[in-house]
Amino acid sequence: MLELTQRMGQVESAEIFDSLTLPYELRIRGRLRATTDNGTDVGLFLDRGPVLREGECLQAESGEIVQIRAADEPVVTAEIANGLAMARLSYHLGNRHVQLALGQTDDQTGWVRFPPDHVLEELAERLGATLKHHQAPFDPEPGAYAKAGEGHSHGHSHENSHGQSHSHAHGHAHSHSHSHSHDHSHDAENDHAH
Structure with a gap:
């Protein structure tokens, strides 16, 4: 079994040993046993987080390069x-x-x-x-934060100084179809912080 452990990005086609065709639900996993398109057993041992994209290549510890295909x-x-x-x-x-x-x-x-x-x-x-x-x-958009190498975090903390009003704007356009008010009075609920 080839152990695929390193992400390579795109590489020259002459260097590619085999391809591995996977549906989206398997391309989001960091650990996986599978069979390549030419019948080689492989195991993926990758960092969690980034989705395997169409055309991305993985390298085995023994040097072989396998290209990912979206099924x-x-x-x-x-x-x-x-x-x-x-x-x-x-x-x-x-x-x-x-x-x-x-x-x-x-x-x-x-x-x-x-x-x-x-x-x-x-x-x-x-x-x-x-x-x-x-x-x-199905090869969905990775999202702006993923492209910047920040994973799936939206990167907005809700720290505030006491006595200031707290607007709930996130800095990314996600309005929700249900209404809810955000009247954050910071008297009794934050007394534990003093």
Whole structure:
């Protein structure tokens, strides 16, 4: 069994020993036993966190390089006009805190791809998207924080000085469809901090 322990990013195709095709749910795992596309048994022993992306390569302790492929799996692709319509669709689907893949069909049309979910599908149709249920690779956006190497943390702490009002703005556009007020009076609840 090849033990794949090192992330390589993209490498020259001449260096690639084999490929490993996995669905999204397995590409988010750091530990995994699998069989490559050419029948070699491999074990993944990777740091947790970053999702294995289409085309990313892993190296075995013995030097072999295996390239990751995103498997075809059941997805819904919502096509919609580029511009404001695409932005609105992406915003409302993303506000549901689900993984989304984004792309462009042509200059006039974009798409948002997600796992089948009747609530998301209904929302997308209400916003004017045309849905297609099919099998395709699902390689969702990693997110701005993941690109910066910060994992999945939103990086906002709620420290405040006593006596100042505490607004609940997060610095990332996530408004929630349910209403709730954030009147944080800091008298009795924070007395333990003194």
